[in-house]
Amino acid sequence: MADLLLNAAAPFMPLPPKWLGLDLVLPSMLSEVCQLGTALTLHHSSDRRMREIVKSCDRVPFRELLSEVPRAKAADEARRAQLASKRLDWHGLKIQATLQKSLADSLTSSDLKAWTSNTSFITPTIANFARKGLLRCLPTNSNLHLWGKSPSSSCPQCHSVETEKHVLNNCSGSAEQGRYTWRHNAVLKLLLEHIKQHLPDGAELLADLPGHTHPSTLYSGIVPDITIVKDGLATILELTCCYETNMLASRARKLEKYRNPAGYSLLPYPFKVLTLEVSSLGFLSPRSLNEFCNTTGVTPLQPNDLRRLGEMALRCSFFIFCSRHKPWPIQPSDPFFH
Numbered sequence: 001m002a003d004l005l006l007n008a009a010a011p012f013m014p015l016p017p018k019w020l021g022l023d024l025v026l027p028s029m030l031s032e033v034c035q036l037g038t039a040l041t042l043h044h045s046s047d048r049r050m051r052e053i054v055k056s057c058d059r060v061p062f063r064e065l066l067s068e069v070p071r072a073k074a075a076d077e078a079r080r081a082q083l084a085s086k087r088l089d090w091h092g093l094k095i096q097a098t099l100q101k102s103l104a105d106s107l108t109s110s111d112l113k114a115w116t117s118n119t120s121f122i123t124p125t126i127a128n129f130a131r132k133g134l135l136r137c138l139p140t141n142s143n144l145h146l147w148g149k150s151p152s153s154s155c156p157q158c159h160s161v162e163t164e165k166h167v168l169n170n171c172s173g174s175a176e177q178g179r180y181t182w183r184h185n186a187v188l189k190l191l192l193e194h195i196k197q198h199l200p201d202g203a204e205l206l207a208d209l210p211g212h213t214h215p216s217t218l219y220s221g222i223v224p225d226i227t228i229v230k231d232g233l234a235t236i237l238e239l240t241c242c243y244e245t246n247m248l249a250s251r252a253r254k255l256e257k258y259r260n261p262a263g264y265s266l267l268p269y270p271f272k273v274l275t276l277e278v279s280s281l282g283f284l285s286p287r288s289l290n291e292f293c294n295t296t297g298v299t300p301l302q303p304n305d306l307r308r309l310g311e312m313a314l315r316c317s318f319f320i321f322c323s324r325h326k327p328w329p330i331q332p333s334d335p336f337f338h
């Protein structure tokens with residue numbers, strides 16, 4: 001199936017939140033269910049002539065449901081079949097469905113539902129940015145060129161093709177200017193606020209941010225984002241703000257990088273390494289983070305705290321996107337929200 005035009009009705013719209021859809025019933029779907037209802041009434045009529053009408057009609061949606069299920073279940077079965085078909089159509093799109101497919105592989109349906117729910121409460125401008133980013137229809141030069149609105153698909157900073165992934169995570173020029181580090185540190189700061197408030201007695205916190213004991217007091221050659229030493233065990237948490245398609249790869253890369261922290265440690269601790277991936281549009285899985293909290297005795301983050309971590313990444317990504325063709329501020333402030 002060809003990729004959709006920007007203004008085409010998209011099959012993702014009726015999909016449920018766990019599949020990152022909008023949970024909308026399309027008029028065409030409603031019409032099919034109504035036709036099925038009429039056909040069921042005729043099919044089960046005591047009047048033979050009414051039953052003949054259904055038999056002679058060649059356009060009855062879900063004809064197989066007429067006799068095989070009780071009437072009350074037929075509409076549910078039809079709806080399920082419609083959603084399965086829309087999902088198949090949607091996943092057939094090479095470009096627009098890329099992120100949803102990757103996210104479904106790396107996160108659970110409750111992680112995806114949480115994102116959908118959180119996004120519905122956010123400022124409309126940011127929520128629209130998130131949705132367009134998810135569908136890969138942001139006004140990048142790549143898309144604008146495709147739509148006949150830009151003479152070039154290139155990034156003005158580094159001349160690579162300017163896709164969503166390029167702007168939000170992969171531009172070498174942006175990386176050099178610290179745009180992605182700014183987002184990473186904004187999320188890290190928020191996480192550290194929680195950890196500091198809920199650090200158990202006797203635990204020592206090291207973090208790669210100003211205002212904290214620096215990891216260089218414990219390591220030589222590596223700089224983990226967060227280390228908590230408690231009861232003789234050093235637990236590392238490495239944060240990555242990655243693109244939606246890279247959540248599993250980012251985790252694997254970090255685990256490989258921190259395969260042997262004891263080899264870089266100045267003190268003979270046993271180590272445990274955990275990672276947290278927060279995507280550019282604010283997707284995250286709390287599982288490793290919960291394990292980190294359970295191991296270190298820090299109170300686990302509540303759903304509202306997790307929402308704020310994702311929203312911080314998303315809001316920073318929005319600013320990175322809006323500034324893509326502008327100079328980067330010398331000291332950008334972190335986004336503020338409740």
Ligand SMILES: [Zn+2]
Nearest residue numbers: 155157158171
């Ligand atoms: Zn670039």
